[in-house]
Amino acid sequence: MAKVKRAKIRITKKAKKTARAMIKGADGMPLQEVSTYGTEPMPLDSAGTPPDMARALNWYSRFKSHKDADKYLIEFAKQYGFTKEEISDMRACPSHFVSNSYAWLAKMKMNGVKLEESQENRIIVKIRERINHGVYLKNLNKEAESESDVSVKKNIHQVMREAMNAKASTIMGELDGWLDDFVDSGMTGENDFYGYLASVDAKPAHVTIVEDRLGIWLAEFISARDGLDPDFVEGYSHLSKKEINKLIKWVENLKSVAANYTEVLKSSRGPKRGGGKRIKAIDPVKMTSRLETVAINGVQSLDKVKIVGANDLWVINAHGAIRHFRSETTTGFQVSGRKLKNVTEAVYYRLPMRSNKDKEFFTSLLKKGFIKKVRERKSMLDQFIKSEETEKISPSIPNTLIWHVA
Secondary structure, three states, rough: OEEEEEEOOOOOOHHHHHHHHHHOOOOOOEHHHHHHHHOOOOOOOOOOOOOOOHHHHHHHHHOHHHHHHHHHHHHHHHHOOOOHHHHHHHHHOOHHHHOOOHHHHHHHHHHHOOOOHHHHHHHHHHHHHHHHHHHHHHHHHHHHHHOOHHHHHEEEHHHHHHHHHHHHHHHHHHHHHHHHHHHHOOOOOOOHHHHHHOOOOOHHHHHHHHHHHHHHHHHHHHHHHHHOOOOHHOOOOOOOHHHHHHHHHHHHHHHHHHHHHHHHHHHOOEEEEEOOOOOOOOHHHOOOOOOOOOOOOEEEEOOHHHHHOOOEEEEEEOOOEEEEEOOOOOOOEEEEOOOEOOOOOOEEEEOOOOOHHHHHHHHHHHHOOOOOOOHHHHHHHHEEEEEOOOHOOEEEOOOOOEEEOO
């Protein structure tokens, strides 16, 4: 029986492109991924109400690259009014100098999402830091050009990158060990991260890389907790949601300490005294040593060291008074004895505490913890007597409970 000769089927490039397009959405994202993780975070309404920030940052970390982050940050800088020369200086600095998280926030802002004022200010501060470092690298290159050995010029960026990544990897290796110990001890215990960074003489560039990698840890834990990625869900299936939440808080605390360390280190390089010497950096532990915090009705205060370098602070005393402080300075809050410095805005709330009902409400408020949802918090604070005269609100905060700091 004669063999039937089959005709060869040729798949053209056009056909392949069409097939690929069929399994992708309008924005080029795979439809399966879109159904699981959603599309790019956009405002929830015309007023620019932001989406869930953790999910939004996780979305960008999953679907966008470091190259995208660099592009978003430069685009934001252009829209914000930075000059061509400043943009050029910004490009001269390696993009990993600024954590991707700031680029994701910048992209959301350009998409119309309404960010908190402190978040916008942080983006600007990070852009300026990158510009300043770019100027430094340009000057370094000019010095290298005058050297007879041309290889110095060619390899200078590579050597710097390798040195920064090596030290950052060493720090992350230490944190890996801390993470194992934290899990093995039942999610208890604390480490002196600030002291460790100082002991290894970590520079802002090293800490920036570490913050970026901690952000990846954070995205993993959030993905596992919220069921956003099946691989992470399976990988952390031996932990309960409560335990994963403790891990998330642990990493957030590390990021907060790292940010404070960088702010203090950089502030010591900023203003100069008349003699030309730099103002010496002060250890946050020493800075807050005279500040006393208290527990109220069994509720413990947050770590007072976190105040240094932060921009948002809520404190409560046992008499039913709540004070909300804001700092719009680049260095954030500093502490002198028992007094808060660099305060740019303050609001005072007071509960009369005359009846048992007032006292019960105050106790339930403390045990509930800081309310992150703005509307719910505003509704709760409406029951207090309010004062917004910043100049009349004392920045002295002895014997208070630190309710929230960021």
